[in-house]
Every structure is written in structure tokens, then in C-alpha cells.
Amino acid sequence: MPVKLKTTNNRLQNRQPSSHGFFADVYDVVRQIPRGRVTTYGAIAVFLGTALSARMVGWAMNASHEAFTEVPAHRVVNRNGMLTGKHHFKTPSLMEELLLAEDIVIIEEIVQNFKEKFWDPSVEIGM
DNA sequence: AGCCTGACTTTGT
DNA sequence: GACAAAGCCAGGC
Numbered sequence: 001m002p003v004k005l006k007t008t009n010n011r012l013q014n015r016q017p018s019s020h021g022f023f024a025d026v027y028d029v030v031r032q033i034p035r036g037r038v039t040t041y042g043a044i045a046v047f048l049g050t051a052l053s054a055r056m057v058g059w060a061m062n063a064s065h066e067a068f069t070e071v072p073a074h075r076v077v078n079r080n081g082m083l084t085g086k087h088h089f090k091t092p093s094l095m096e097e098l099l100l101a102e103d104i105v106i107i108e109e110i111v112q113n114f115k116e117k118f119w120d121p122s123v124e125i126g127m
Numbered sequence: 128a129g130c131c132t133g134a135c136t137t138t139g140t
Numbered sequence: 141g142a143c144a145a146a147g148c149c150a151g152g153c
Contacts, residue, residue, distance in 0.1 A: 022150070041135055053148045058134035078135065085134030
């Protein structure tokens with residue numbers, strides 16, 4: 001694991017808190033995931049400074065369809081590279097199809113070459 | 128205000 | 141190494 005942020009209740013100071021708090025913060029990060037890469041709920045949580053609440057990231061994804069700008073939620077998987085959120089898409093196969101269109105191969109609901117495809121916001125975006 | 132629920136993760140058995 | 145348990149905390153009711 002890369003940079004471990006100092007965990008406090010506070011979010012990073014140098015980030016612009018979006019107008020609508022936690023959800024929007026999550027969306028901002030997710031939108032920056034490059035095509036063909038994936039990241040994890042936990043990594044996003046760490047980046048936002050709420051390292052202990054990865055579940056909230058998933059919760060935010062659940063509401064991401066209401067975001068004004070499109071959120072590539074299919075690029076977010078769990079720490080094992082598993083497509084745990086696939087059942088929350090329109091169809092169970094949609095998430096896999098979207099990823100496959102970006103040259104990310106899924107076998108048995110697991111992202112292949114996950115380590116190479118992994119995109120860590122704490123590293124790529126920095127702080 | 129209080130209880131329940133997670134698209135998670137870590138830790139202990 | 142598989143399985144269970146428990147933190148986490150914003151929303152919904």
C-alpha cells in the first residue's frame with residue numbers, strides 16, 4: 001500500500017470540498033480514474049481522508065446515478081478486484097461489459113491483472 | 128434522537 | 141487459508 005494518509009476525522013485540507021460534501025468528493029475522484037484503469041473503495045476512502053469508512057464510498061456510488069456529471073462507477077471495485085457492485089447496475093452484466101470495452105478482462109467476477117490496472121488516487125492525484 | 132443498513136476492510140479464530 | 145465478527149459513518153425511516 002502506498003501513502004498512508006494521516007487518519008483524522010478531517011478530510012484533506014488542500015482539496016476543494018465540493019458543494020455537496022462527501023458524495024461529490026467521491027464523484028470527483030471517480031471521474032478522474034483514467035479509462036482502462038480501476039481503483040478500490042478503500043483507496044478512495046483513504047484519499048478522502050476517511051480511510052476507515054470505505055463503505056461510504058460504495059454508498060456514494062449507490063447514489064451516483066443522480067450526479068449531474070457521469071460517474072464511471074464501473075471502474076471502482078473492491079480490494080480484491082472483485083465486481084461486488086455489479087448487481088447495482090441496470091443489468092448485472094453491464095459493469096463487466098463496460099470494463100471489457102476498456103480492455104479490462106473479467107473472469108469469475110475478478111479483474112485480471114488487477115495489480116497493473118490499479119489506479120491509486122493517493123499516488124496519481126497526490127495530495 | 129435512535130435504530131438499521133450497506134457497491135468495504137481488517138483482524139482474530 | 142477459509143470463516144466470522146466487528147469497526148466505519150452517512151442516509152433513510
